Amino acid sequence: xxxxxKRTRQSGPPETSRKGSEQMTGAxxxxxxxxxxxxxxVFGYPGxxxxxxxxALYDSPIRFIxxxxxxxxxxxxxxYARATGKVGVVLVTSGPGATNTVTGLAxxxxxxxxMVVLTGQVKTNLIGNDAFxxxxxxxxxxxITKHNYIVKDTALLARTIKEAFHIxxxxxxxxxxxxxxxxxxxxxxxxxxxxxxxxxxxxHVRVNGHIRQIKRAAEAINRSERPVIYAGGGxxxxxxxxxxxxxxxxxxxxxxxxxxxxGCYDENAYxxxxxxxxHGTAYANxxxxxxxxxxxxxxxxxxxxxxxxxxxAPHAKIIHIDIDPASISKCVKVDIxxxxxxxxxxxxxxxxxxxxxRSDWFARIDALKSKYPLIYDNSGEEIKPQYVIEEVSRQTxxxxxxxxxxxxxxMWTAQFYKFSQPRHIMTSGGLGTMGFGLPAAIGAQIxxxxxxxxxxxxxxxxxxxxxxxxxxxxxxxxxxxxxxNNGYMGMVRQWQELFYRRRYxxxxxxxxxxxxxxxxxxxxxxxxxxxxEVPGVIEQMLKEDRCCVVDFQIAREENVWPMVASGKGxxxxxxxxxxASEMV
Amino acid sequence: xxxxxxxxVQNQPGxxxxxxxxxxxxxxxxxxxxxxxxxxxxxxxMTIVVLGDDAILEQVRKQLGKIVPVMKIFDYTGxxxxxxxxxxxxxxxxxxxxxxIQAMIEMFHGKVVDVDSRFVMVEIAGPExxxxxxxxxxxxxxxxxxxxxxxxxxxRHHRSK
Numbered sequence: 001x002x003x004x005x006k007r008t009r010q011s012g013p014p015e016t017s018r019k020g021s022e023q024m025t026g027a028x029x030x031x032x033x034x035x036x037x038x039x040x041x042v043f044g045y046p047g048x049x050x051x052x053x054x055x056a057l058y059d060s061p062i063r064f065i066x067x068x069x070x071x072x073x074x075x076x077x078x079x080y081a082r083a084t085g086k087v088g089v090v091l092v093t094s095g096p097g098a099t100n101t102v103t104g105l106a107x108x109x110x111x112x113x114x115m116v117v118l119t120g121q122v123k124t125n126l127i128g129n130d131a132f133x134x135x136x137x138x139x140x141x142x143x144i145t146k147h148n149y150i151v152k153d154t155a156l157l158a159r160t161i162k163e164a165f166h167i168x169x170x171x172x173x174x175x176x177x178x179x180x181x182x183x184x185x186x187x188x189x190x191x192x193x194x195x196x197x198x199x200x201x202x203x204h205v206r207v208n209g210h211i212r213q214i215k216r217a218a219e220a221i222n223r224s225e226r227p228v229i230y231a232g233g234g235x236x237x238x239x240x241x242x243x244x245x246x247x248x249x250x251x252x253x254x255x256x257x258x259x260x261x262x263g264c265y266d267e268n269a270y271x272x273x274x275x276x277x278x279h280g281t282a283y284a285n286x287x288x289x290x291x292x293x294x295x296x297x298x299x300x301x302x303x304x305x306x307x308x309x310x311x312x313a314p315h316a317k318i319i320h321i322d323i324d325p326a327s328i329s330k331c332v333k334v335d336i337x338x339x340x341x342x343x344x345x346x347x348x349x350x351x352x353x354x355x356x357x358r359s360d361w362f363a364r365i366d367a368l369k370s371k372y373p374l375i376y377d378n379s380g381e382e383i384k385p386q387y388v389i390e391e392v393s394r395q396t397x398x399x400x401x402x403x404x405x406x407x408x409x410x411m412w413t414a415q416f417y418k419f420s421q422p423r424h425i426m427t428s429g430g431l432g433t434m435g436f437g438l439p440a441a442i443g444a445q446i447x448x449x450x451x452x453x454x455x456x457x458x459x460x461x462x463x464x465x466x467x468x469x470x471x472x473x474x475x476x477x478x479x480x481x482x483x484x485n486n487g488y489m490g491m492v493r494q495w496q497e498l499f500y501r502r503r504y505x506x507x508x509x510x511x512x513x514x515x516x517x518x519x520x521x522x523x524x525x526x527x528x529x530x531x532x533e534v535p536g537v538i539e540q541m542l543k544e545d546r547c548c549v550v551d552f553q554i555a556r557e558e559n560v561w562p563m564v565a566s567g568k569g570x571x572x573x574x575x576x577x578x579x580a581s582e583m584v
Numbered sequence: 585x586x587x588x589x590x591x592x593v594q595n596q597p598g599x600x601x602x603x604x605x606x607x608x609x610x611x612x613x614x615x616x617x618x619x620x621x622x623x624x625x626x627x628x629x630m631t632i633v634v635l636g637d638d639a640i641l642e643q644v645r646k647q648l649g650k651i652v653p654v655m656k657i658f659d660y661t662g663x664x665x666x667x668x669x670x671x672x673x674x675x676x677x678x679x680x681x682x683x684x685i686q687a688m689i690e691m692f693h694g695k696v697v698d699v700d701s702r703f704v705m706v707e708i709a710g711p712e713x714x715x716x717x718x719x720x721x722x723x724x725x726x727x728x729x730x731x732x733x734x735x736x737x738x739x740r741h742h743r744s745k
Binding site: 138139141142146147148150168200201202203324325326328329330 | 593594597601602605606609613625639640643646650651652653654656675735
């Protein structure tokens with residue numbers, strides 16, 4: 001719609017590279033600087049004080065994705081960044097536009113996604129006056145961004161944007177917010193050239209690990225009889241999957257990953273223990289509790305990983321490789337810290353690793369794997385959510401980009417979709433943001449137009465952001481939404497069942513007909529009510545070249561197993577076969 | 585345990601809020617915080633007295649290091665320091681007590697900076713124990729008001745760091 005108008009526009013400044021002494025408006029400087037940063041896509045929503053910027057965008061080759069809510073824009077940009085490794089960019093207006101980005105910023109901050117969020121602001125002379133649509137967004141977002149700025153001088157705009165991108169994508173990545181008062185974007189200045197220096201004397205990033213620490217870590221691995229490598233999102237952020245695979249193969253050590261680390265090591269491979277933690281595989285959790293060396297790479301010992309931290313990996317020395325020094329010894333005391341970029345350190349360490357026979361350790365792991373596979377009862381006619389995910393995994397050969405909301409369906413996705421490649425799961429791990437799935441799928445599909453993008457969602461999560469279906473329809477995005485619909489906030493219900501005597505307080509919710517809703521939005525809507533329908537409906541869903549929503553009406557009170565209840569040791573899992581217990 | 589950190593920051597809007605907010609968000613305890621410009625107008629120095637053990641202090645240092653405008657962090661733990669807190673204290677001083685109050689102020693190397701018929705205002709600087717001791721000595725006379733700057737610190741020996 002907008003694009004048609006754009007092609008037929010009558011006039012406007014010529015799109016040429018501007019430099020030298022020419023006066024430009026702040027908005028033009030911003031658009032030019034975005035191009036210099038390699039930005040091709042911006043997600044967002046217009047409003048009063050960003051009109052100068054939207055006017056400049058009208059002439060810009062940058063693609064703008066108009067979402068239906070600013071939160072959707074932030075999650076879409078987040079997933080765009082996760083899928084590509086580039087910086088996700090968001091542009092919204094002041095006040096409510098800006099505050100609607102808060103959840104997206106906090107999500108990106110917890111999961112270390114590189115993002116730049118540009119917010120409009122009221123005129124500089126009105127700031128602090130409680131002006132219309134004014135919010136102190138830098139004050140609000142300071143604790144949930146890597147850094148933020150308010151620009152008060154058009155002449156400083158280009159440099160600030162350059163710094164924002166630099167901070168967002170280097171070191172431990174994260175979101176940076178830049179607040180732009182309307183007089184700064186409508187004011188004018190001369191734009192410097194690309195060599196204009198940044199002013200970041202306090203910002204230091206350590207990429208190369210200390211060689212002595214790298215050697216110490218390698219020696220510890222060589223000495224270890226029962227090592228476990230515990231890999232997280234940092235491996236993916238550093239594009240270190242190949243380096244990890246090389247190290248794992250040479251060291252001959254089993255690998256477990258976090259939720260954000262899924263796909264950084266092929267889960268079909270022999271040495272994979274799959275995911276660990278609260279809903280990880282029993283064999284990963286037992287292996288961690290039994291190992292004599294735990295090598296953490298780009299992970300941060302979250303409480304959902306460690307269980308009771310005092311009893312976590314009780315026999316293990318701990319190596320921690322992380323680019324953020326503040327992550328080291330924050331939760332768990334580390335024996336050998338290595339600060340730096342995961343890919344660099346893993347590659348550097350490879351030379352010092354000695355191949356070692358660990359057949360006893362792998363025999364133990366094989367025994368654990370055969371004793372404690374992930375299981376569920378699929379004998380009835382009801383649709384089991386695990387079955388849907390296994391079937392999606394099978395039909396997409398584990399190659400789809402999978403997005404999720406938060407809750408039971410997210411854990412089942414982690415358990416039953418077999419991830420083999422990095423940047424193929426988009427999920428809110430740290431913050432646990434319900435409603436992430438659909439907008440993330442939009443961002444992922446924009447980033448990877450030829451990929452199969454599947455949002456495996458829960459009915460409650462999906463309901464939070466389903467207003468973004470029109471965004472997907474408008475842009476012709478053929479993404480697939482599998483709603484695992486049990487009519488509950490499943491994870492809340494599971495906890496109420498287990499810890500609150502089945503008192504299902506406010507966790508049950510009614511829904512519209514999702515299929516009809518999808519049709520009303522111009523998407524394809526399908527429904528599956530029995531197990532027998534599942535393979536066919538997934539096949540049909542994958543064939544659709546339009547956005548397709550499938551309502552899978554699943555067994556209502558299915559639980560996620562195994563589970564390490566809060567406060568338990570990682571080996572104290574419920575939901576294992578009754579005769580099972582391991583000495584740790 | 586009280587520990588003294590000296591933090592050099594870029595002098596820009598929001599940096600104090602950022603540092604103070606980080607302490608609050610991560611449940612670290614600030615005992616005192618003093619901020620002022622340095623000889624370089626672009627830089628400010630924050631002297632922060634923190635309550636906590638070694639592990640907490642390590643986290644405080646690392647989290648401070650993540651704040652972009654924070655340039656350098658000096659941990660003065662174990663250093664031989666000159667520590668100073670500046671206080672203004674207004675104490676009740678009726679004519680019959682004025683002489684003994686005056687004597688006490690001199691003992692503490694304080695200075696009377698304002699006087700009226702009922703009160704004297706005293707300026708006194710020094711390490712925390714001295715300030716606290718002076719407050720205790722003044723209590724029986726009736727303290728009207730106390731204002732303190734918070735601790736500032738400088739190591740005696742120059743460290744080439």
